[in-house]
Amino acid sequence: MEFSVNQIAQMIGGIVEGDGERMVDNLGKIEEGKAKTISFLSNDKYENYIYQSDAAAIIVKTNFTPKKVIKPALIKVEDPYSAFTQLLEEYNKIMSYAKLGVEEPSFMGDNSSIGESHYRGAFSYIGQNVKIGKNVKIYPQAHIGDNVIIGDNTIIFQGVKIYADCKIGNNCNIQAGAVIGSDGFGFAPQADGSYKTIPQLGNVILEDNVSIGANSTIDCATLGSTIIRKGAKIDNLVQIAHNVEIGENTVVASQAGISGSTKVGRNCVLAGQVGVVGHIEIADYTTVSAKSGVSKTIKKTNTVISGTHGFDHKQFLKANALYRKLPELHQQVQQLEKIVLNLPSEKKN
Structure with missing residues (x-):
């Protein structure tokens, strides 16, 4: 062109x-x-x-x-x-958006509809009662479960799996191999040491202008919805657990993992390999440095977190500077110990 x-x-x-x-x-x-x-x-x-x-x-x-x-x-x-x-x-x-039409074989279930200017690749599957907007592109081997709703101008690449009842907004982009709506990690420990599966009955909602990277997984909620707010960008190989909420325009880099029921604010940055525990909140405009672990709620906005057990970035830098000096400090302590031990003892009256 x-x-x-x-x-x-x-x-x-x-x-x-x-x-x-x-x-x-x-x-x-x-x-x-x-x-x-x-x-x-x-x-x-x-x-x-x-x-x-x-x-x-x-x-x-x-x-x-x-x-x-x-x-x-x-x-x-x-x-x-x-x-x-x-x-x-x-x-x-x-x-x-250049691709148009339907490649065969492909399947669309009963009572499902798709808007004009669409593309359905070979071996794609669309379940029953699915509502898909206009100018949507569904690449080969994508699977869209029953009762899914997909907005206009969304692209679903090869091998994407969208489970039943999920909702995808307008202008979304879901890269190859991503899984939207798989079961959350819900297991109840039993008295005999075994685990009982807790049914995951909720769904996933992707609002408008959301991007999901290749081979990322977003689990459905136990009840209610796991929600990725508008404008959020999720990198490849990211795990987002059940009932998590990701705020508007937040970015999550590769290999990060967010545990269940955690709420991440808007315009946050979670760098590569960040780990976040469940049932906490992260304030708006928080930045979490690569490989950091977030283990408690962050209430203050515009916070920068670093470290395996994440804490304030400035404190982390000071602690890290001291950590590099530990061999010297250890040597100094040993020298001081020798001096103290060799001090003459006080004479008793």
Whole structure:
């Protein structure tokens, strides 16, 4: 698919210098400079590449003036990085939503419906009483259980499993292998040492503009709903347990695990391999550093947590500095101990 430089400039709100009728059919790195591609320059240390480039166009800052003759057209914007990101998003939408129609074999159960401009890949399964919006793309081998509701413009990639009764909002993106609505880890210990399974009767709700990474798992609630609020972004290989609530625009990085009935506030950041115990609350705008453990409620907003047993970030840095000095401190203590032991004892009267 090709676009003119002028069309791209209109898309990102830029001003063209050079040939606006040149055609672009791909995105590329500025250091590669391939013909018919578009790139961006936001860091001055990469400026030399612009003079060697055969690209059709390069997005630059509004105040950029080339020091030599260049081949590419320039699209001038306030923030080249943000403009290029916007272009990537638009390109991704075009490519993701390009597929249309139904591949066979695929299955749709009784009393289910799907809106216009949809795509259903081969071996996809849609259960009974499912309501799916318009422009939804369901890739091969995806499974959508009974009574599921899916909003407009949502993409469900290969091998995704959405269990019965779950609700997925508009503009969601669920990557390959993710499981939405599997049973929560609910087992009641018995007197004889065995465990009795507690039925998990709730569902999962993903609000609008939620992204779920590949092979992540979001368990259904025991009762009620596990909820991922609008704009939240969940990375690959994340475990979210039953009755958890993730706040708006919160991001959770890979290999993090959140235990049951915990509530995470909005605009939080949980870095890679973070572990969170159950039945606590994490305040809005909290950042939890990689490999940290959160074992109690965080009430104060804008808190940064670090450490295996997470505590205040500044205290953690001080403690970590002391930890590195432990061998020296230990040696000093031993020396002081020798001095004290060799002090003359007080004479008795």
